[in-house]
Amino acid sequence: MTTGMVWTGIIIYIFIASFVAFLSKTGKQTNMEGYFLAGRKLGGFVSALSYSATTYSAFMLVGLAGLTYAGGVGALGFELIYLMGVSLVAFFGPRFWLAGKKYGYLTPSEMLGDRYNSKLVAVIAAVSSCIFLIPYSAVQLSGIGYLLSGMTNGEISYTTGMVIATVMAVVFTYIAGIRSVAWTDSLQALFMIVSSTLVVFFLVYRLGGIREFFLDIETKAPELLTVPGNGYFSIATFLGLTIPWFFFSLSNPQVSQRLYMPGSLKSMRTMLLGFMIFGLIYTIVAVMWGFSAVNKFPELANPDMATPVLLSSELVPPVLGVIVMVGIMAAAISTIDSILLTLSSLFARDVYGNIRPEISDRKQLAMGKLVIPVIAVLAFLFAKLELNLIAVLSVASSAGLLVTVPAIIGTFFWKRGTAPAVLASVIIGGLVVFFFELTQIKPLGLASGLWGISISTILFIVVSLFTKAPEEKAEEFIGYIQNEIKQIYKNR
Amino acid sequence: MHPYERKWALGIFLFILLAYVLPYTVLSDTAKWYGSFLVWILLTAVVIVFNVFFTRDWGEKK
Numbered sequence: 001m002t003t004g005m006v007w008t009g010i011i012i013y014i015f016i017a018s019f020v021a022f023l024s025k026t027g028k029q030t031n032m033e034g035y036f037l038a039g040r041k042l043g044g045f046v047s048a049l050s051y052s053a054t055t056y057s058a059f060m061l062v063g064l065a066g067l068t069y070a071g072g073v074g075a076l077g078f079e080l081i082y083l084m085g086v087s088l089v090a091f092f093g094p095r096f097w098l099a100g101k102k103y104g105y106l107t108p109s110e111m112l113g114d115r116y117n118s119k120l121v122a123v124i125a126a127v128s129s130c131i132f133l134i135p136y137s138a139v140q141l142s143g144i145g146y147l148l149s150g151m152t153n154g155e156i157s158y159t160t161g162m163v164i165a166t167v168m169a170v171v172f173t174y175i176a177g178i179r180s181v182a183w184t185d186s187l188q189a190l191f192m193i194v195s196s197t198l199v200v201f202f203l204v205y206r207l208g209g210i211r212e213f214f215l216d217i218e219t220k221a222p223e224l225l226t227v228p229g230n231g232y233f234s235i236a237t238f239l240g241l242t243i244p245w246f247f248f249s250l251s252n253p254q255v256s257q258r259l260y261m262p263g264s265l266k267s268m269r270t271m272l273l274g275f276m277i278f279g280l281i282y283t284i285v286a287v288m289w290g291f292s293a294v295n296k297f298p299e300l301a302n303p304d305m306a307t308p309v310l311l312s313s314e315l316v317p318p319v320l321g322v323i324v325m326v327g328i329m330a331a332a333i334s335t336i337d338s339i340l341l342t343l344s345s346l347f348a349r350d351v352y353g354n355i356r357p358e359i360s361d362r363k364q365l366a367m368g369k370l371v372i373p374v375i376a377v378l379a380f381l382f383a384k385l386e387l388n389l390i391a392v393l394s395v396a397s398s399a400g401l402l403v404t405v406p407a408i409i410g411t412f413f414w415k416r417g418t419a420p421a422v423l424a425s426v427i428i429g430g431l432v433v434f435f436f437e438l439t440q441i442k443p444l445g446l447a448s449g450l451w452g453i454s455i456s457t458i459l460f461i462v463v464s465l466f467t468k469a470p471e472e473k474a475e476e477f478i479g480y481i482q483n484e485i486k487q488i489y490k491n492r
Numbered sequence: 493m494h495p496y497e498r499k500w501a502l503g504i505f506l507f508i509l510l511a512y513v514l515p516y517t518v519l520s521d522t523a524k525w526y527g528s529f530l531v532w533i534l535l536t537a538v539v540i541v542f543n544v545f546f547t548r549d550w551g552e553k554k
Contacts, residue, residue, distance in 0.1 A: 073515075073527075073528050073529050073532075074515075074528075076528075076529060076532050076533075077511065077515055077528060077532045080511065080532045080533070080535070080536045081508065081511050081512070083536055083539075084504070084507070084508050084511065084535070084536055084539045085508070087504045087539060087542070087543055090500070090543050090546055090547055091493070091497060091501065094550070214524070214525040218523055218524060218525075222523035223523065225522075225523040225524060225525070225527055225528065225529060226515070226519065226520050226521065226522065226523050226527060226528060227515045227516055227520065227528060228516070228520070235516055238512075238516075242512075264550075264551065264552045264553060265550035265551055265552075265553065266550055266551055266552045268550060269547045269550040272543060272547065273540070273543060273544060273547070276539075276540045276543060277540065280533070280536055280537065280540065284533065413493070485494050485497075486494060488549055488550065488551075489494050489496045489497070489549055491549065492494075492495075492496035492549070
C-alpha cells in the first residue's frame with residue numbers, strides 16, 4: 001500500500017461524503033429543533049445507522065482490536081456488556097421521546113433543568129458534558145493520527161491526519177446540522193460494516209481457515225481466550241471498564257439526544273434493534289482483527305498499532321486496506337461531528353440560553369454555529385498531547401459523564417429528587433473522577449468511573465432527602481410519562 | 493415502571509449478570525473458541541432477542 005493510494009482514498013471519501021451531506025440539505029434549517037433534532041422526524045433506518053456511526057468510532061477498530069491484542073477475549077466481553085447495556089434505551093428511550101415531544105426539550109441537560117426546576121442544573125450538566133466530551137473527541141482525533149501515520153510509515157504525519165478530520169467534522173456539521181451528520185453517518189456505517197467484515201474473511205482465509213485460526217491462538221497464546229487470562233482483564237479492571245460503558249447510552253448526550261429525534265416509537269425500535277445487530281457484528285469484527293494480529297504479528301510494542309500493521313500487511317488486499325482505513329477515519333469523523341453538534345446545542349441552549357433568556361431561537365442557533373469550530377480546535381489541541389492507549393483515555397471521559405446517571409434515572413423514577421442533589425452529585429462526582437484520573441490513583445483498586453457513579457448516587461439520594469423537591473413539577477412530569485407508558489403497553 | 497417492563501428488565505439483568513459470572517468462574521480455564529468467546533456472543537444474541545419481543549408494541553403514533 002502506497003501513500004499515494006491512501007491520499008487517493010481520502011480524497012474520494014471527502015468528495016463522496018460532501019456530496020451526500022449536500023444532498024441531505026432540504027430547505028433552510030432556521031430553527032434549533034430543525035438544525036439539532038431534524039425536526040423530531042428522523043426515520044428508523046437512518047437513526048439506526050447514524051446511532052451506530054456515532055457510537056462506534058475509531059475506538060472500535062483501532063482501540064478494541066488493540067485491547068484484544070493486549071488482553072485477549074476480555075475485550076469482547078467488555079464491548080458486548082456495553083452492547084447489552086444499550087437495552088437501557090428500551091426503558092428510557094420512550095420516556096426521553098415522550099418528554100421531548102411534550103415539553104420541547106432539545107438537550108438532555110435542558111430536560112434535567114426543567115424537571116428539577118433549576119436553570120443552574122441545566123447549565124452545570126451542559127458544562128460538565130463539555131469538559132468530558134472534548135477529551136473524548138480528542139481521542140478520536142488521535143485515533144486518526146495513529147492510523148494514518150502507522151499505515152504510511154509516517155509519510156502522512158500524525159498531525160496531518162488530525163487536521164483533515166477536524167476540518168471534515170466541522171464541514172459536515174455546518175452543511176445541514178443533524179441532517180448532514182445523520183446522512184454522512186449512515187453512509188459511513190454501511191460502508192464500514194461491509195468492508196470491515198470483508199477484511200475478517202480475508203484474514204481468516206489467509207491464516208488457514210477458521211479452525212486453524214483458533215487453533216493457532218489456542219497453542220500460541222491460550223491465555224488470550226480466557227479472563228483474567230494474562231492478567232490484563234482482572235475482575236477489577238473489567239468492572240472499571242464495563243460499568244461506565246454500560247450506562248453510555250444514558251450518560252453521553254451525543255447519543256441520549258438521539259432519543260428525541262425519531263419520528264415515532266416504531267422508528268426508535270428500528271434504531272435500537274438495528275444498532276444492536278450492527279454492534280454485535282462490528283464488535284466480533286474488531287476482536288477478530290485483534291486476534292489476527294496476535295496470530296501474525298505477536299511482537300508488537302504498542303497494541304494500538306495492531307490495526308494499522310494488519311491493514312498494511314500482505315494479508316489484506318491493498319485496495320481493501322485503503323478502503324477500510326479511510327472508513328476508520330470516517331468513523332472517527334462521524335463520532336466527532338455528532339459530538340460537536342451536541343456540544344454546540346448544549347452551549348447555545350443551556351448555557352447561553354439561560355444566561356440570556358431574552359435571546360430568540362434564531363440567535364441561539366447562530367451562537368450554536370459559532371461555537372462549533374471553537375470546540376473542534378480545543379479537541380485538536382488536546383489530541384496534540386499524544387496520550388497513550390486510546391481505550392483508556394476514552395473510558396476516562398465516559399467515567400466523567402457517568403455522574404449524571406443518577407439524576408437522569410431520578411428524572412423519570414424518583415419524585416423526591418432535588419436540584420441541589422443533582423448539583424452535588426454532578427459537581428462533586430465529576431471532581432472526584434477528574435482528580436482520580438489526573439493523579440492516576442485507584443483507591444481499593446477500583447477505577448475512577450466506579451467511584452464516580454457510587455459517590456454521585458449516594459450524594460443524589462442523601463442530598464435529596466434533606467432538600468425540597470419540586471413536587472408539583474415532579475408529580476406532573478412523572479404522572480404524564482407513567483400514563484403514556486401505560487398506553488403503550490395497554491395490551492400487556 | 494410498568495409491570496411488563498419490570499419483567500423484561502429482570503430477564504435482561506439476569507443475562508447480563510451471567511456475562512460477568514460465567515467467564516470469570518466456570519470458563520476461566522476453557523482456552524477454546526467455544527469458551528468465553530462463544531458464550532459472550534450467545535448471551536448478547538439472547539439479550540437482542542429479548543429486546544425484539546419487549547419492544548414489539550412500539551407503534552407509529554407520531
